[in-house]
């Protein structure tokens with residue numbers, strides 16, 4: 001799980017969404033068109049992958065996810081800060097599940113989403129990192145017995161894995177294939193590269209950990225495990241650059 005950005009997702013959409021929000025009176029009579037209009041923008045902004053499991057999936061068969069479920073937090077149904085693109089499996093796994101630490105303030109209608117996390121402490125980590133926690137600080141991957149497994153580094157990380165079922169068997173298999181078919185070959189190509197090719201191979205390797213790449217959180221843990229990010233040659237700076245800008 002990596003922090004996602006939605007900066008370019010919905011420039012013209014928010015005005016229509018705000019108008020629709022004003023007409024809401026409860027958790028019913030939602031307008032699905034409002035979500036379908038913003039789905040493509042979210043999908044592209046997030047690198048065409050799920051905000052939770054980082055699987056790269058097709059837009060049409062997957063979902064607009066409400067971080068705070070619309071069944072409870074209905075007034076946030078069209079609030080962009082509450083919307084993400086997610087795969088159907090993560091969305092259905094999470095469902096209406098939204099554990100909090102301390103008081104739940106839903107019935108008091110949080111007045112402004114940006115301040116919601118100051119009033120109500122979500123346990124699930126918000127994918128855009130705006131609720132006081134960066135995904136990367138709470139969820140990582142470790143090699144255990146030759147297999148790469150997702151690990152929660154905190155109660156919030158563990159709650160996120162549990163709520164979204166991020167340790168499900170199909171995901172573990174896909175991640176293992178990503179390591180063996182993509183990451184390990186890229187690492188080997190970098191290790192055996194001639195001096196003239198080494199920089200190019202290093203970029204190819206580090207690109208797998210860019211936040212918009214498939215399973216980038218896994219790639220980040222994999223590279224750290226192999227000491228790649230500890231190099232003194234600017235590798236970390238390479239990772240901080242947007243894709244396509246170099």
Ligand SMILES: [Zn+2]
Nearest residue numbers: 050053087090
């Ligand atoms: Zn997912």
